[in-house]
Amino acid sequence: MSKTDFPLSIDSRPVYGVFEMRAGKHHLMIADAEGAEALLDLATAAPADLWAKTHIIYIPKTTGKKYLGKLQALSPDQFYAGPSYEAAKQRIADTFSKAHMGLQVYLAGTEGLMGQAMYAATSAGIPHTAIQTEHRGSTARRMQCVHCKGITEDVTHDPFICSHCGLNLFVRDHYSRRMAAFQGVCIDAEDPGNVPKSVGLFK
Amino acid sequence: MSAGTAKLNVTVAEVKPINDLVTRFKFIRTDGGELPTFSGGAHTVVEMQDDGFTRLNPYSLMSDPADRDAYMISVRRDDQGRGGSKFMHSKVAEGLEMVISNPVNLFSLDLRAKKHLMIAGGIGITPFMAQMQQLAATNGHFELHYSVRTASLGSYAEQLSERFPNRVNIYHDDLGQAIDLENLLIGQPLGTHIYICGPKGMIDWVRGKAAALGWPREAIHYEEFLAPASGKPxxxxxxxxxxxxxxxxxxxxxxxxxxxxxxxxxxxxxxxxxxxxxxxxxxxxxxxxxxxxxxxxxxxxxxxxxxxxxxxxxxxxxxxx
Amino acid sequence: MTIQFNDETFRDDFSFKNSPAAIKRFPFPFHEDSYMYSVNLEPHTKTRPGSPFEFAFDVDEHYVSEMKDRAVTLADDPLRCQSLPHMTLAGWDLLEYIMEAKARDYPDLFSLTKDGNIWHWENKPLEIDQTFIFLDESTLPYGPMEYITRQTQGDFALLDQRDDNLWLDAGMITSQADWSLDFNVGMNFFEWHAPVPKANEMGIFVRALKFLLNLQQGAPARRLNWTMTVNPLLDTSPENYHKWGPMKTGLTIENIGSKQYLRVELQTLFRLPRSNAIAFPIRAYLCRFEDLMTVPKWGRRLHRVLRDIPDELATYKGFIDNKPLMLEYLSRFDDGAPTSDGIWPDEA
The missing domain is CATH 3.10.20.30 (Beta-grasp domain)
Known part of the structure; x- marks a missing residue:
């Protein structure tokens, strides 16, 4: 069961688990912020030779240097820490393009990071059900405005204002793996200007 | 929906022995019309009127799925079986009118695959023959590894090697040849799907090895038809x-x-x-x-x-x- | 030609209208005086000549105008038509299925002649004359699914079958009941139905999926679904909800009969032979309340169905706010008399 307690939701909303060791000659771990803790927890149970077969891609976000030392101390075969998912994107694409069947993928941290890395992995041919995920840290959502298609990252309030077209959007649980985002839909279309008070739902 | 499947009335157009055990049957529509196309891996259920009762056996379609003039199946004689294959071998002759089902596919290709890796044993080759023709026509990337007991019992092995020289690998049991499975699996690019059709032992062997090497379940497809066994009434x-x-x-x-x-x-x-x-x-x-x-x-x-x-x-x- | 095609619009001045013959053949979706979700699938076989169930793909008086409306929607938002790369073969399957069916069922409107893989397609109502090579995308102006669905009424979803599930991997969706192809493409059966209330807990989708996974070549199926639309809009997409949503607020007891439409979807399901995918055409029929009321049975029944429908369903279908007004209007057409079974008008 997930470490983060998410409310019961609909079938399109992703559910997250807890990492377990899987057989494989190569392991790719992609994490952001507190997602580092999921990797470190796995390390307590993992066989010693795991890290020599592992490539870690880590985006610290607001955690700064907090986990960097501990992750490096695992002595992974390859280690990368970068400023954003965008910055790591080419490295991730390159890793998948050179990989072979049997590669194990572990994604940890925020939903936005896991969702985007999941899309990269499935596009490379790994079934989404074979990819392990573990949610840690912020529950802020990556939202797509269904009207202008713009993405707003780290949404914490419902409703919120689309950062691109400016419409008042309510936060749905309906989720697209292809967009790696939840759906935002205009809340005051039938009564323009009548927008309920925005509530902080995600942290 | 009602039982069974939509039916086709066909006439046996050719009965051709392939080797000591396997015979190939060709069906055309009795009314002279076109047969439906199908997808590689599909089977048809053949109705046999055998001595007063109806027997229905499934056989993989091995002909080109785009060929609407005829369907072909291959039947391996099983002397220990309940008689379906014996009926096909001994009672079915050119000109016989039979009823078969519309094609049904329980072993279809995953068309997202970046590469299709096919592993066949014995008569398990038949669904792959249709799949390879489908993929060849649509520029699909595939590779076949086919184990046969001996060269003379290797149905269609020669024909396939000739048609797809760089994609077909034949292994003869009697010469001690075997698939180097571990190395084969380790070398496959991301996005490869495996398809296995053959004896249960072969299916279990490939599935087990692939799982141990970390292959996802969804990338492994297999077809194992059990023939219903006889038993006490x-x-x-x-x-x-x-x-x-x-x-x-x-x-x-x-x-x-x-x-x-x-x-x-x-x-x-x-x-x-x-x-x-x-x-x-x-x-x-x-x-x-x-x-x-x-x-x-x-x-x-x-x-x-x-x-x-x-x-x-x-x-x-x-x-x- | 046997069908007189209307010159009409589904936007701006909304000049769409049904002829008396079109009203009479309207696929009214309620076979009894109440409604609840159900799988309600039946074989899609030739039934009731003249009805939308007569042929595999119904062509009616709205054909030409609906195709023009689709072209406008696509020009504005090409993402309404998408096909993931592995679905091209299913697109050819669909093209073949539709061309063969239309040429067979409407020989005065469409013709298909084949010389091996060189096919010649004539679509007289849309004035299209195309020679192309079957399975060669470069010989058509669009991909095969887009090409044929720009010439066929109704939305189309193509469902890939794998891992004991169905995947919404391609579609032409320009007249949908408020769902986004661009967002949903790639989802499995349970995911794309996730927002539908109640049906899941009733186990509807588990049963429907089991049925669909076993759908046979040569044995298509159909069902009716319905919703409500103010004005004869085809494009009730979430993308444009902020544009059409406000129309729902202008109803009065005086104008509801002419502005409120019952929107019925004839959903059909075909196993596609070459790809083993499933084609899922969703054909929408629109009829305004005052035209429906010309059939006394439908007036009585529509009132009873809407009166008893759970609020949750009315909310999901988007007409909860207008429900009291609808009932006020419809109650005038319900004298309490019994209604006959089945969806069709009583014979006079």
Whole structure:
């Protein structure tokens, strides 16, 4: 069961688990912020030779240097820490393009990071059900405005204002793996200007 | 929906022995029209009017799926079987009119695959012949590894090697040749799907090795048709239709249901697809489960039975049919 | 030509209208005086000549105008038509299925002649004359699915079958009941139905999926679904909800009969032979309340169905706010008399 307690939701909303060791000659771990803790927890149970077969891609976000030392101390075969998912994107694409069947993928941290890395992995041919995920840290959502298609990252309030077209959007649980985002839909279309008070739902 | 599948009336246009064990049959539509196209991996269920009762056996379609003039199947003679293959080998001749089902695919290609890796053993080659023709016509990336007992029993091995010289690898058991499975699997690019058709031992071997190497379950496809085994005759009471029927030694429970006009849906007739799943109302005796649809737990619980392949030994069996 | 095609619009001045013959053949979706979700699938076989169930793909008086409306929607938002790369073969399957069916069922409107893989397609109502090579995308102006669905009424979803599930991997969706292809493409059966209330807990989708996975070549199926639309809009997409949503607020007891439409979807399901995918055409029929009321049975029944429908369903279908007004209007057409079984008008 997930470490983060998410409310019961609909079938399109992703559910997250807890990492377990899987057989494989190569392991790719992609994490952001507190997602580092999921990797470190796995390390307590993992066989010693795991890290020599592992490539870690880590985006610290607001955690700064907090986990960097501990992750490096695992002595992974390859280690990368970068400023954003965008910055790591080419490295991730390159890793998948050179990989072979049997590669194990572990994604940890925020939903936005896991969702985007999941899309990269499935596009490379790994079934989404074979990819392990573990949610840690912020529950802020990556939202797509269904009207202008713009993405707003780290949404914490419902409703919120689309950062691109400016419409008042309510936060749905309906989720697209292809967009790696939840759906935002205009809340005051039938009564323009009548927008309920925005509530902080995600942290 | 109603039992079974939509039917096609066909005439046997050719009966061609391929080797000591395998014979190939060619069907054309009796009314002269075009046959439906199909997808590689599909089978058809052939109806055999054998000495007063109807036998329905599934066979993989091996012809080019885009060819609407004729279908081809290959049947391996099984002297230990209940007689379906013997019927095909001894009683089916050119000109015979038969009824077959529309194609049904329970072993289809995953068309997202960046590469299709096919592993065949013996007569398990037939679905791959259709799949390879489909992929060749659509620029698909595939590779076949085919194990045969001897060169003379290697149905279509030569023909395939000639047609696809760089994609077909043949292994002869009698020469001690075997697939180097571990290295084969390790080297496959991301996005490869494996397809296995052959004896149960081969399927288990490939699935086991792939799982140990970290291959995802969804990238491994296999087809194993169980032929229904013969067994002791038994009696069954049918709760819904209010009938008591006898299942003969060389008859499956599903065939007995059909012989008594009891509606029982089916697709594969080989314990794989789950269509004929039937609830057990009462059971005083032992259910002999032979399917690979129900889980071990469901087998133990004894609340369900797959009439296409499973049997019963005991005093009373009541089914929800 | 046997069909007189209307010159009409589904936007701006909304000049769409049904002829008396079109009203009479409207696929009214309620076979009894109440409604609840159900799988309600039946074989899609030739039934009732003249009805939308007569042929595999119904062509009616709205054909030409609906195709023009689709072209406008696509020009504005090409993402309404998408096909993931592995679905091209299913697109050819669909093209073949539709061309063969239309040429067979409407020989005065469409013709298909084949010389091996060189096919010649004539679509007289849309004045299209195309020679192309079957399975060669470069010989058509669009991909095969887009090409044929720009010439066929109704939305189309193509469902890939794998891992004991169905995947919404391609579609032409320009007249949908408020769902986004661009967002949903790639989802499995349970995911794309996730927002539908109640049906899931009723086990509807588990049963429907089991049925669909076993759908056979040569044995298509159909069902009716319905919703409500103010004005004869085809494009009730979420993308444009902020544009059409406000229309729902202008109803009065005086104008509801002419502005409120019952929107019925004839959903059909075909196993596609070459790809083993499933084609899922969703054909929408629109009829305004006052036209429906010309059939006394439908007036009585529509009132009773809407009166008894759970609020949750009315909310999901988007007409909860207008429900009291609808009932006020419809109650005038319900004298309490019994209604006959089935969806069709009583014979006079």
């Amino acid at each position: 038994f009696e069954v009471r049918l709760a819904i239709s209010n009938k008591t029927i006898q299942v003969g030694e060389n008859q499956s429970l599903l065939e007995a249901l059909e012989a008594n006009d009891v509606d029982a849906p089916y697709l594969c007739r080989g314990g794989a697809c789950g269509q004929c799943e039937t609830a057990v109302v009462e059971c005083d005796g032992e259910l002999i489960h032979r399917d690979h649809w129900l889980s071990d737990e469901q087998h133990r619980a004894g609340k369900l039975i797959m009439p296409c392949v499973s049997r019963f030994d005991g005093k009373t069996l009541v089914l929800d049919r």
